[in-house]
Amino acid sequence: MNVRHTDRTRRRARARSRSRIALAAVFAGSLVLTGCTIGSGGADDGQVAEAPAEPSAVIDVSVEDGSLDANPAEPVVLTARDGRFDSVVMRNPEGVQVQGEFNPDLTEWRTTEDLGYSREYTLESTATDDAGLVTRSTVTFSTVTPRVLTAAYLTTGQGATVGIGQPVAVMFDEPIADRRAAQDNIHIRTEPEVEGAFYWVSNQEVRWRPAEYWAPGTTIDVDVDIYGKDLGGGMYGQENVRSDFQIGDAVISRVDDSTKQIVVERNGEVIKTMPTSMGKADTPTPNGTYVIGEKLASMVMDSSTYGVPVDSPDGYRTPVQYATRMSYSGIFVHAAPWSVWAQGSQNVSHGCLNVTTADAKWFYDNAKRGDIFEVSGTVGPTLPGWDGLGDWNIPWETWKAGNADAGTA
Structure with a gap:
């Protein structure tokens, strides 16, 4: 029985071999026929196959890869040209994700929180073009390292009601090297609008007041936006501070x-x-x-x-x-x-x-x-303006001219 089984096996093998030969012949014929039908454009014409398509989306980043002095107060902005963002992930050295948001059409992403001083961040993003091809970007950068930080304080507390002679007073815990840079980042809004000017009573305190006493009922909003700002010699603001207050009875x-x-x-x-x-x-x-x-x-x-x-x-x-x-x-x-x-x-x-x-x-x-x-x-002298509470003893024309560019107050 084993021999008969072997014979059947051999016969089946010969049959399969004949089938393969026949199929090979048919396939060869089809190749010849196909080759004749295509004509020019075949591999025999010397044509080189096209390279894979490149993604058209381009990702622009507002900070340079490898930068060591990025400003932590300025938003990091990514823009996708000829494509839309799929994802943007920015992490600090501890791996914590930095908060940010996309615009409605997913062509821009920006941070929504300040970064830290002297910190390294990694930014990974992908964008897809209309053909479905993906562009990837990885950027690593560090923020500026201050020589020293200074804190600012407002003498008038949030929501306070003060008298008609109260100047806006900003005090710093370090002498300011660039007084112009400091006062340019102090923003004051009043209602009704009032003309006013800055004057430094020392290298650590600047004041702002109008020409005449405030009118009762005036409201004042103050923003000291010094975070991320160089106030001279590598001194940076520790944090922003703000206050709003109003003028009470005269x-x-x-x-x-x-x-x-x-x-x-x-x-x-x-x-x-x-x-x-x-x-x-x-x-x-x-x-x-x-x-x-x-x-x-x-x-x-x-x-x-x-x-x-x-x-x-x-x-x-x-x-x-x-x-x-x-x-x-x-x-x-x-x-x-x-x-x-x-x-x-x-x-x-x-x-x-x-x-x-x-x-x-x-x-x-x-x-x-x-x-x-x-x-x-x-029989005494006049209280000097630099005393700190003698602001109104400085003539308005002198006060208005300012002294931010002077070496000392």
Whole structure:
């Protein structure tokens, strides 16, 4: 049986071989026929096969691959020409994805958050053209590394109501090398619109005010956009800050040395009169216009803070109540129960305006930052504008001309 099975196998193999030969002959004939039918254009005519099509989409990136000084505050923008984006993924060194968004037709993508200083980012994107061909792009770059960072502070808090004399005041925690660059990135909007100008009272503080006192009801919006900005010598802004505030009632206090009476007006109406004792002859209270600053329920006044030793004849270290600041140099309206006998008749202080405890508390409760206080008739000089709360003692033409390009304030 095994032999018969083998024979059948051989016969079947010979049959299959004959079939293959016949098929091969037919196939060869078809090749010949086909070759005759095509004519020119065949491989025998010397034609070279076409190369695969190249994608037509081009991806443009706003930062250069390998850049080491990209600005972290400027959006990274990708644009697809002759195609649409399929995906864009940007990651920081920790692999966290940076937020961004496409435009409606998927031809542009941009970051929607600031980047960090001195950080490396990788950007991978793909775009597809109308033929369905895909273009890929990978870009790696780093942001600028600052020599030092500076923080900015606004003295007027968000939503505050301040007096008619309050300037916009921006303080920095480092001396600014390029004051022009700093002030050019401070943006101020007022309603109604008011002409104003910047003036530097020191290399760490710049102020902006109008020519005249603010009108009550004016609103002011301030944006200090210093993040990503070089403020000179490789110093960059640490972060942006902003505030909006409004001008309240017009409160003006006046005192003339001839009367030694503080007269307080609100919107043109006298609301309070208080006897006072100002600076004695050798420590006179400066004349001029002051802007009310901070208020302290209690504090210790120390002569050593302005160079007079506590143990010297004119030295002191005295706790006081209800102190309302009038100048950076240390002029306050404050409670002075020890000088009630002289208030309204003699000047016995070291420069401050002494009043009774009750009057000091009233002034503390009713005065607000930015209110005006005018002092006249003393034997002292005029409070300098650079004192910090003497802004209105600088003539408008001088203030308007500015001093951003000066070496020092």
